[in-house]
Amino acid sequence: MYEKSHADGQQTMPSGLALLRDPALNRGTGFTEAQRDKFGLRGFLPPHVHSQEEQAVRVLANVRSQMFDPHY
Secondary structure (H helix, E strand, O other), rough: OOOOEOOOOOEEEEOHHHOOOOOOOOOOOOOOHHHHHOOOOOOOOOOOOOHHHHHHHHHHHHHHHHHHHOOO
Protein backbone atom coordinates (compact mmCIF):
# COMPACT_ATOMS: atom_id res chain seq x y z
CA MET A 1 0.00 0.00 0.00
CA TYR A 2 0.94 3.61 -0.41
CA GLU A 3 2.82 5.34 2.37
CA LYS A 4 3.68 9.03 2.69
CA SER A 5 7.32 10.00 3.21
CA HIS A 6 8.30 12.62 5.77
CA ALA A 7 11.39 14.86 5.86
CA ASP A 8 12.97 12.62 8.51
CA GLY A 9 12.74 9.61 6.20
CA GLN A 10 9.87 7.95 8.05
CA GLN A 11 6.91 6.69 6.10
CA THR A 12 3.38 6.64 7.44
CA MET A 13 0.13 5.25 6.11
CA PRO A 14 -2.93 7.50 6.26
CA SER A 15 -5.64 6.19 8.56
CA GLY A 16 -9.34 6.71 9.26
CA LEU A 17 -11.12 9.16 6.99
CA ALA A 18 -7.88 10.31 5.34
CA LEU A 19 -7.36 6.77 4.08
CA LEU A 20 -10.95 6.43 2.90
CA ARG A 21 -10.82 9.77 1.07
CA ASP A 22 -7.82 8.67 -1.01
CA PRO A 23 -9.15 6.83 -4.09
CA ALA A 24 -5.78 5.16 -4.65
CA LEU A 25 -5.94 3.55 -1.20
CA ASN A 26 -9.63 3.09 -0.44
CA ARG A 27 -10.58 -0.58 -0.74
CA GLY A 28 -14.06 -0.02 0.65
CA THR A 29 -15.51 -3.23 2.05
CA GLY A 30 -12.38 -5.07 0.86
CA PHE A 31 -10.39 -4.06 3.95
CA THR A 32 -9.79 -7.11 6.12
CA GLU A 33 -10.74 -7.15 9.80
CA ALA A 34 -7.06 -6.72 10.72
CA GLN A 35 -6.64 -3.77 8.33
CA ARG A 36 -9.78 -2.11 9.73
CA ASP A 37 -8.25 -2.30 13.20
CA LYS A 38 -4.75 -1.25 12.11
CA PHE A 39 -5.94 1.81 10.15
CA GLY A 40 -8.75 2.91 12.47
CA LEU A 41 -11.57 2.19 10.04
CA ARG A 42 -14.09 0.70 12.48
CA GLY A 43 -17.36 2.61 12.28
CA PHE A 44 -16.53 4.13 8.89
CA LEU A 45 -17.30 1.01 6.85
CA PRO A 46 -20.14 -1.51 6.78
CA PRO A 47 -19.35 -4.37 9.17
CA HIS A 48 -19.10 -7.10 6.51
CA VAL A 49 -15.83 -7.69 4.62
CA HIS A 50 -16.45 -8.45 0.94
CA SER A 51 -14.05 -10.35 -1.31
CA GLN A 52 -13.02 -8.86 -4.66
CA GLU A 53 -15.30 -11.38 -6.36
CA GLU A 54 -18.29 -10.26 -4.25
CA GLN A 55 -17.50 -6.62 -5.02
CA ALA A 56 -17.22 -7.36 -8.76
CA VAL A 57 -20.61 -9.12 -8.78
CA ARG A 58 -22.21 -6.14 -6.97
CA VAL A 59 -20.66 -3.56 -9.32
CA LEU A 60 -21.63 -5.55 -12.42
CA ALA A 61 -25.23 -5.81 -11.19
CA ASN A 62 -25.30 -2.03 -10.62
CA VAL A 63 -23.93 -1.32 -14.10
CA ARG A 64 -26.42 -3.68 -15.71
CA SER A 65 -29.35 -2.13 -13.86
CA GLN A 66 -28.29 1.37 -14.99
CA MET A 67 -28.00 0.25 -18.61
CA PHE A 68 -31.71 -0.58 -18.68
CA ASP A 69 -33.01 2.20 -16.43
CA PRO A 70 -34.65 4.85 -18.65
CA HIS A 71 -34.38 7.45 -15.86
CA TYR A 72 -30.62 7.17 -15.48
